[in-house]
Amino acid sequence: MKLVGVSGALAGDKTSVAVGSVLAAARHIDPRIEIELIDLRDYEIEFAAGLPLAAYNEDTWNVVKKIQSADFLVFGTPIYQASLTGALKNLFDHLPEHAFRNKVTGMVATGLTEKHFLVLEYHLGSILSYFKGLIPTDNVFILNDNFDPETDEIMDKRIMERIRKLAEEMIQLQNGILNRD
Incomplete structure (x- = not known):
């Protein structure tokens, strides 16, 4: 199984660290899982203009294909x-x-x-649902204060436990999808 993480931040490291922590937790739970981090800072994704994917640059094409080839995200x-x-x-x-x-x-x-924690549920979740994604219940919101100001590593053990639970639930749900008959 391949788990792809996408960090949608173009500045700073916190979001990439958070996504990378979910990938690492999943790999720790099941070492057979192949993981890949797509950090949008590393790609030149062209502005969507309603054209077929083939009309866009190689970075846009490659990122879309990586996402589509993932088993879960x-x-x-x-x-x-x-x-x-x-x-x-x-x-x-x-x-x-x-x-x-x-x-x-x-x-x-x-x-x-903390006022923004519902953005996951009501905004990003609705977008993922539109694309027919199955959304786990253990999604994670992390306040910037939970990161070390020097290293941007997550300092709060409770946050890391929530990340582990998210990874665990994602693996269980994806295994259920793959094993149903």
């Missing part, structure tokens, strides 16, 4: 203005309507204030 975003990043939304605009059918799609978010 975890998406991370910082919360800006009570919403996910434009970069992540733009990436979603390149995907076909049923991109996440039969795939578990977990969510993590980072933010400055």
Whole structure:
């Protein structure tokens, strides 16, 4: 099984660290899981203009194909203005309507204030549902204060436990999808 994590931040390391922590937790739970982190800072995803995927640059094409070939996914975003990043939304605009059918799609978010924790549930979750993704219940919101200011590593053991639970639930759900008959 392949788990792909997507960090939708174009600045800073916190979201990438959060997504990477879910990938590492999944690998710790089941070492057979292949993991890959797509950090949008490393790619030049073109602005979606309603054209066929073949009309876009190689980075756009490659990222979309990596997402489509994943067995399951975890998406991370910082919360800006009570919403996910434009970069992540733009990436979603390149995907076909049923991109996440039969795939578990977990969510993590980072933010400055607790007021934004519902963005996962009501905004990103609705987008993933539109693409037919199965959304776990143990998604994780991480306040910026839970990161070490020097290293951007997650300091709170409770957050790391929630990340482990998310990874565990994602694996169980995806195994259930793959093993149903």
